[in-house]
Amino acid sequence: MKKIIPIEDGDFYWTPEGYRCFTAQYLLKREYCCESGCRHCPYGFNEKTKNSKR
Template sequence: MKQFLPLEEGDFYLSEEGYKVFTEQYHLKRGYCCESNCKHCPYGYKTRLKRK
C-alpha cells in the first residue's frame, strides 16, 4: 500500500498551465519510480514514447 506523504516547500511548483510539477526532492522523498516519465525523475526512467 502506498504511503501518504504531506507536501512540503520545494516538493512541487505550478507550471504555466497550472499543473503541479513534482521536483526531484519529492521523488527522492517518495522513494520509488512510478514509471510515469516525470520531468524531474531522479531514477532515470525513460519511456519509448516521446512527449510532444
Template sequence: MKPVERKRKMPGLADDDYYFSPQGFVVFTAAYHQKRGYCCKNGCLHCPYGFKKEK
C-alpha cells in the first residue's frame, strides 16, 4: 500500500498563504504578503511590492 501524502499545516495561515519548497522550506506567497500589508525588505521570492535585494 502506497503511503498517503499529506500537506503539512502551518498554524494560523491559510493554505494559499504558503507552500513548501522541494527542500522543505516554507515559501510565503504574494497573497500572504498582501494580507500582511507591508514589505519586510528581505527580498522575498513572491514580493508583490517590487523590492529586489541587492547582492
C-alpha cells in the first residue's frame, strides 16, 4: 500500500487549464518516479526512452 503524503504549500500549482501540477518538492517527498512523464520530475524520467537518471 502506498503511503499518504499530506499536501503542503508549494507542492502543486493550478495550470491555466485548471489541472493540479505537482512540483519537484512534492515529487521528491513521494520518493519514487511514477514514470508518467511529470512536468517537474526530479528523477529525470524520459518519456521517449522510458529511463530515469536515478
